[in-house]
Amino acid sequence: MKTKIGLVVSALGFFLLSFCSTEDPKLFEKPGNFPAPVYKLGENPLTPAGVALGKVLFYDALLSKDNTVSCGSCHQQSAGFTQHGHALSHGINDLLTKRNSMPLFNLAWSPDFGWDGGVHHLDLFAISPLQNPAEMAETLPNVLEKLRYSKTYPPLFEKAFGTDEINTERFLKSLSQFMLTMVSANSRYDKFMRNEGETLTETEREGMSLVEKKCSSCHSGVLFSDFKFHNNGLKAASNTDVGRYDITLLDEDRYKFKVPSLRNLTATAPYMHDGRFGTLEEVLDHYASGVEKSPTLDPLLNANGQPGISLTTDEKTKIIAFLKMLNDEAFLKDDRFSEFEMRENPEMAQFANTDWDKVDLTTQNPIVKNALSKALGYYWGIKKGLMAENGAEVSGSAKLLLNILENLDRTQLTPMQKAFYHKVYQDLGFDIEHVSETQSVSHQRDHFGDLSKNLFRLIKAFKTNEKALYYHFCPKAASNLGGYWLTETSEEKGNPFFGKNDKKCGEIIHYMPK
Amino acid sequence: MKNFLFLAVFTLLNIAASAQKTGSITLHFDNAVGNEALVLKGKQYTNASGEQFNVTFLQYYVSNIRLVRKDGSEYVVPQDQSYFLIREQLPETRNAVLNNIPKGDYTGIRFVIGVDSLRSASEISQRKGCLDVGGDGKDMYWAWNSGYIFVKMEGTSPQIPLTGNRKEPIFLYHIGLFGGMGDKKTLNNIKVATLSFGKEKVKIKTDKNTVIGIKTDVSKLFNGPTTVSLATTPTVMAGPFSAKIADNYADMFSYTGLKKEAAASDTKIALGMK
Numbered sequence: 001m002k003t004k005i006g007l008v009v010s011a012l013g014f015f016l017l018s019f020c021s022t023e024d025p026k027l028f029e030k031p032g033n034f035p036a037p038v039y040k041l042g043e044n045p046l047t048p049a050g051v052a053l054g055k056v057l058f059y060d061a062l063l064s065k066d067n068t069v070s071c072g073s074c075h076q077q078s079a080g081f082t083q084h085g086h087a088l089s090h091g092i093n094d095l096l097t098k099r100n101s102m103p104l105f106n107l108a109w110s111p112d113f114g115w116d117g118g119v120h121h122l123d124l125f126a127i128s129p130l131q132n133p134a135e136m137a138e139t140l141p142n143v144l145e146k147l148r149y150s151k152t153y154p155p156l157f158e159k160a161f162g163t164d165e166i167n168t169e170r171f172l173k174s175l176s177q178f179m180l181t182m183v184s185a186n187s188r189y190d191k192f193m194r195n196e197g198e199t200l201t202e203t204e205r206e207g208m209s210l211v212e213k214k215c216s217s218c219h220s221g222v223l224f225s226d227f228k229f230h231n232n233g234l235k236a237a238s239n240t241d242v243g244r245y246d247i248t249l250l251d252e253d254r255y256k257f258k259v260p261s262l263r264n265l266t267a268t269a270p271y272m273h274d275g276r277f278g279t280l281e282e283v284l285d286h287y288a289s290g291v292e293k294s295p296t297l298d299p300l301l302n303a304n305g306q307p308g309i310s311l312t313t314d315e316k317t318k319i320i321a322f323l324k325m326l327n328d329e330a331f332l333k334d335d336r337f338s339e340f341e342m343r344e345n346p347e348m349a350q351f352a353n354t355d356w357d358k359v360d361l362t363t364q365n366p367i368v369k370n371a372l373s374k375a376l377g378y379y380w381g382i383k384k385g386l387m388a389e390n391g392a393e394v395s396g397s398a399k400l401l402l403n404i405l406e407n408l409d410r411t412q413l414t415p416m417q418k419a420f421y422h423k424v425y426q427d428l429g430f431d432i433e434h435v436s437e438t439q440s441v442s443h444q445r446d447h448f449g450d451l452s453k454n455l456f457r458l459i460k461a462f463k464t465n466e467k468a469l470y471y472h473f474c475p476k477a478a479s480n481l482g483g484y485w486l487t488e489t490s491e492e493k494g495n496p497f498f499g500k501n502d503k504k505c506g507e508i509i510h511y512m513p514k
Numbered sequence: 515m516k517n518f519l520f521l522a523v524f525t526l527l528n529i530a531a532s533a534q535k536t537g538s539i540t541l542h543f544d545n546a547v548g549n550e551a552l553v554l555k556g557k558q559y560t561n562a563s564g565e566q567f568n569v570t571f572l573q574y575y576v577s578n579i580r581l582v583r584k585d586g587s588e589y590v591v592p593q594d595q596s597y598f599l600i601r602e603q604l605p606e607t608r609n610a611v612l613n614n615i616p617k618g619d620y621t622g623i624r625f626v627i628g629v630d631s632l633r634s635a636s637e638i639s640q641r642k643g644c645l646d647v648g649g650d651g652k653d654m655y656w657a658w659n660s661g662y663i664f665v666k667m668e669g670t671s672p673q674i675p676l677t678g679n680r681k682e683p684i685f686l687y688h689i690g691l692f693g694g695m696g697d698k699k700t701l702n703n704i705k706v707a708t709l710s711f712g713k714e715k716v717k718i719k720t721d722k723n724t725v726i727g728i729k730t731d732v733s734k735l736f737n738g739p740t741t742v743s744l745a746t747t748p749t750v751m752a753g754p755f756s757a758k759i760a761d762n763y764a765d766m767f768s769y770t771g772l773k774k775e776a777a778a779s780d781t782k783i784a785l786g787m788k
Contacts, residue, residue: 121637127657247694
């Protein structure tokens with residue numbers, strides 16, 4: 001009988017499939033053990049092109065004022081979309097924000113966003129980091145202008161929304177589309193709950209019932225958060241962050257913060273809104289013996305006048321064993337969310353979350369050194385042309401520069417150098433192409449700043465320069481968007497963005513010895 | 515049968531024609547400080563605390579406009595056509611044009627100073643034109659505490675002491691907060707202005723544009739139920755004191771009379787939703 005039903009079901013499935021064969025696999029599916037999402041998907045139906053656009057935007061540093069920080073900079077996949085190793089996330093010019101970047105997953109179930117819940121809709125969230133002076137320090141109108149001006153984006157918007165118009169709604173909704181697909185529901189716990197053959201060890205089982213008993217009044221439900229705001233008794237020392245009070249201005253909300261999920265905790269350290277605890281042990285020690293009394297301390301943490309939650313060492317071990325069951329390895333490695341897609345660039349994937357400022361990429365390879373030396377030569381040609389306002393000369397040198405970088409023999413690079421080169425060249429090649437394609441000096445100047453920035457980034461990382469390099473910045477360049485350029489001496493006068501009308505703008509912001 | 519059809523079409527056309535008996539209204543805002551016209555940057559004014567100040571920036575939202583009839587009933591301007599951002603720097607934005615107003619006599623007007631809570635909480639597709647936070651509304655939005663700034667006035671005053679991070683004697687008054695979502699309350703600084711046209715009834719005539727003069731006295735931000743000192747509170751944003759400022763400016767609008775009529779299509783349009 002069972003087989004018969006199975007046959008009927010699969011026949012029905014086949015029947016349905018043949019009708020829906022043009023549809024893509026579901027971009028968003030409610031996991032069997034999850035409640036209905038809060039986000040109104042009907043108002044922003046997910047499409048493959050919309051999600052793809054959102055992903056490109058998510059990983060594009062163009063969203064920041066100086067084109068150095070992307071959403072992905074502070075929300076790294078391997079760290080559960082938090083900023084790995086940072087107590088407080090940092091944005092452009094290494095400015096620190098006041099809080100730890102929150103993990104990004106299961107956002108479709110979140111009624112509000114941020115540690116203080118100040119943003120009430122996922123679509124509105126991105127504006128906040130985008131315009132925060134310590135994060136991306138941009139303005140939304142500026143970003144939209146940059147996107148409209150780019151070669152890449154209008155076609156992507158057209159694919160996603162039917163026309164190439166780039167506006168606030170489309171920009172924010174495509175980002176949401178991508179973020180909505182980031183569903184994490186394949187931890188061992190989920191598989192156990194869905195009866196997918198997963199079993200629990202005795203320790204995990206006891207840990208689970210301890211969490212239910214001692215933690216679940218705040219970390220409730222399958223999402224492990226009540227999405228409310230609580231003061232969990234963190235020591236107020238040096239803590240001027242009043243949390244939820246900033247939003248409601250109610251004294252009862254002082255020092256209250258959003259209850260974060262307990263999923264993927266192994267990846268999302270450090271913990272708390274200010275990242276003060278590096279390990280789960282420290283977190284449990286806090287709840288067991290570090291809770292400080294204050295007028296807004298959550299009553300649940302002050303039962304019987306005794307602050308904290310009673311936890312024995314054995315109980316802590318069991319709780320941590322259970323919490324580890326909530327890690328979703330598949331999510332953390334899912335290439336649908338990765339900056340480098342494994343399908344396209346299998347070699348790059350392993351470096352997806354590398355902190356490029358912290359790795360040594362120095363090369364002694366003569367072929368690479370020779371190519372980058374030639375590249376620098378053509379760069380001086382571009383700069384000379386801009387100083388003289390000779391668009392043809394600029395374009396000619398840019399073509400030579402493009403040729404040398406495009407054809408650089410990448411087999412001479414280590415896999416890590418190759419990944420870095422690939423990443424930088426994506427932007428660098430784009431700007432050089434623009435400079436080479438036009439003879440309009442003003443258009444060339446619009447791209448020259450980023451061209452200089454990324455060429456410098458490459459040479460600085462590979463350490464191939466034979467002479468010292470000076471890195472200049474002029475905030476007035478490119479219609480006050482700012483622009484960079486390089487020189488070989490500190491005395492060299494002139495500004496390639498203004499040429500003959502030099503406004504004496506610019507200063508050396510970096511020096512790279514030979 | 516043919517005749518019947520003809521009659522039906524004729525009747526429909528007639529109905530359509532009678533439905534079109536509408537005119538338009540232009541709300542013309544004159545920004546002022548007390549009895550003096552507002553001049554950005556150039557002019558010095560004095561507030562009730564005896565402090566001198568000038569104004570360098572002024573924008574505010576006017577929305578959800580209703581016209582009051584003699585019998586107390588109201589004509590509610592359709593919401594999508596009822597959001598305006600008045601920007602002192604852009605003179606054309608000081609004319610808010612309302613089309614398709616049924617002809618008749620009106621005795622007053624009511625509108626929200628700012629953006630109503632429903633629209634403040636609406637999804638992004640409902641935020642076009644002057645409500646586009648990536649466009650015309652860019653200076654009037656808090657990203658970290660989702661909501662529009664209703665009234666934004668900035669300027670300088672020599673009385674403001676240079677302490678802490680303050681390098682220039684500037685004041686920044688950004689007043690917003692719509693009450694928050696659901697049970698997550700914030701302050702609610704939404705105010706409604708109610709103006710009477712006095713004895714002078716305003717007649718809306720078919721295909722005519724009636725221009726209604728409204729004075730906005732921005733000195734009310736400082737001089738109202740609460741007498742504000744710029745030296746003491748040079749910055750007011752999303753804090754508790756913003757409620758006092760909103761109470762102060764709740765009656766900053768007054769009706770100043772009818773202006774010359776213009777042809778319906780002949781008026782520059784303020785920043786609306788389209």
